[in-house]
Amino acid sequence: MASSRAGGGGEDASDSDSDSDNELDLAVEEAIDRLLRMHHPLFMHIMGALERRYEFFRIREDAASKSGHTPLQKCTAAIRQLAYGGPADMFDEYLHIGESSAVEFxxxxxxxxxxxxxxxxLRRPSSPEDCQRLINMHGSVHGFPGMLGA
Known part of the structure; x- marks a missing residue:
């Protein structure tokens, strides 16, 4: 099959750009999985839901027309605080977020x-069947059957 691209069958810049974009997307997904201890699609689902519902999670401009923190920065700072239990100011150098902003996020x-x-x-199991289903699911997937009541 003949190539429809000018120049024959060689790769053009858009192919290499596409490969670079795919590699970058994969690197971002791996970083989110590793750093946030959360799968990328779940993170994006939570961030999107927050951004759609709350003005706070959208990019806003300050009085000097400077863009504020992105939804990605806000959610990353919050999840990292929950995942690692560190102080709020531990993100200042990494995400350029001060302590008071990190607490607000x-x-x-x-x-x-x-x-x-x-x-x-985020509800309590409402029946013995709910509890048994959770025990079976988590016990088989994660191998810690004593998760409830711990």
Whole structure:
């Protein structure tokens, strides 16, 4: 099959750009999996839901028309605080987020997640069947059958 690209069958810049973009996307997904201890699609789902529902998680401009923190920065700072349990100012050099901003991001993130996902995912098991299903699922997947009541 003949190539429809000018110049014959050689690669053009768009092919190498596409390969670079795919490698970058994979690197970002791996970094999120490793650094946030969360799968990339789950992270993006949570961040998107927060951004759609709350103005706080959208990029805003300050009085000097300077862009504020991105939803990615806000959610990353909050999840890292939850995952690693470190002080709020530990993100200053990494994400350029000060302590008071990191605390604000964490509080808004937790409130938003509870509001959006609470009814479906953050409820207590309501029956012995719910408990047994959770024990079976997590015990077989993660190998820690004593997760409930710990």
């Amino acid at each position: 964490l509080l808004n993130f937790c409130a938003g997640v509870r509001s959006i996902f609470g009814d479906q995912y």
